Amino acid sequence: MDIKFVKRDVLKEKPDQKNLGFGKYMTDYMFEIDWIRGEGWVNPRIVPYGPIEMDPAAVVLHYAQETFEGLKAYRTKDGTIQLFRPEMNARRMQRSNERLCMPSLDEETFVEAIKALVNVEKDWVPSEEGTSLYIRPVVFANESALGVHMANEFKFVIMCCPVGAYYPEGINPIKILVEDELVRAVKGGTGFTKCGGNYAASILGQVKAEKMGCTQVLWLDGVERKYVEEVGTMNIMFKIDGEIYTAPIDGTVLPGVTRDSMLQILKEWGYKIHEEHVAIDDIMKAGHEGRLEEVFGTGTAAVISPVGELVYKDDSVTINDFKIGELTQKLYDELTGIQWGKLEDRFGWTQTI
Known part of the structure; x- marks a missing residue:
């Protein structure tokens, strides 16, 4: 791919790395490429980050033809920069775009574009x-x-921002509201895609959760409102009687890259995995009986987020005395160790810039 580069006159001042937050500081440049019917993808370029001119009648503003992805670049101790499983994001975006009748970059071009932009922005890592x-x-x-x-x-854009912890709590446990009235996704819909409409539909539940002192929402299935599916920004896993339970990828749950990575590590460690529909009533019962040992969310933004309390209707259960579980901490250390180059990448997940 022949990528045109347009240089900024003045580079931005970089933020304090100790106070990055999440999604607050955009880097100097962004990647753009256009798709035109009959021509395909044209005019790849890296240009100064800034506003995109758009007609008020743009299709995305009216009919929400839009998808996105999220991944990270990590700086290792020796200064090397590496990506974590970018090919998985490419494939997921292809599946999302297919569902929404949108064109996709092929896997190789997708990864090439990301590497090109990160290489230009390496000082921002x-x-x-x-x-x-x-x-x-x-x-x-x-x-x-x-x-x-x-x-x-269509327009394809890549932007970057240096980040710290996604949740203010960091790796500390969070309180989650189990939503039993609103619905996030149903089979046949777009629940398995990473499209903006899914997240827009989840905001009301998030507002409700925050009013009740919770950080996030755990969504139930859209038909019976009985089976646990995923949290607003994460997949979720439950450790019950020493075994791992998580919702299956069958059309309503996002196929998370971190989820897949965690499951591979857990299987390597010998844990029995159940990718099946589990009723929230059974989860709460296990919690009251002391069999619900750990609960944690998984996602690119937060990596892993321990859950200290589940609130469901007029009931609630506290997990592991509202402390991070031993397995949760071990998984976090293992995955981030691979991502930041502290541990051997025995799975072949990382790609060096």
Whole structure:
């Protein structure tokens, strides 16, 4: 791919690595490429980060043809920069785009574009403990036309921002509300895709949770409102009687890259894994009986997030005395150890920039 580079006149001042937060500071540049029906992907370029001009009749604003991804670049102790399983993000975006009738970059071009941008922005990859460069690819329909149809023009953009912990609590346990009225996804819909509409539909539940003193929402299935599925920004796993339970990837749950990585590590460690539908009533019962040993969310942004309390209707259970579990901590150390180059990558997951 022949990528045009447009240089900024003045580079931005970089933020304090000890106070990055999440998603607050965008880097100097972004990658762009356009798709036009009959021509395909054209004009790849790295340009100064800034506003994108868009017609008010742009299809994405009216009919939400849009998908995105999230991955990170990590700086190792010797200064090397590496990505974590970017090919998985490429494949997931392809599946998302197929569902929403959108074009996709092929896997090789997707990864090449990310590497090219991160290479330009290598000075933005932080070195402080627990920090990384978050990478956000997004595709959206920018054709100017009203009327519901597959758009004829799309734009693919990659932006980056240095980040610290996603949740203010960091690796400390969070309190989660089990939502039993609102619905996030149903089979046949877009629950398995990473599209903005899924997240927009989850905001009301998030607002409700925050009013009740909870950090996040655990969604139940959209038909019976009985089986646990995923948290708003993470997949979720339960350790009950020494075994791991998590919702299956069958159309309503996002196929998380971190989820897949955690399951591979757990299987290597000899844990019995149940990828099956588990009723929230059974989870709460296990909690009251002391059999619910640990609960943790998994995702690129937070990596792993221990759950200290589940609130469901008029009931609640505290998990592991609201402390991070031994397995949760071990998984966090293992995965981040691979991501930051502290541990051997025996799975072949990392790619060096």
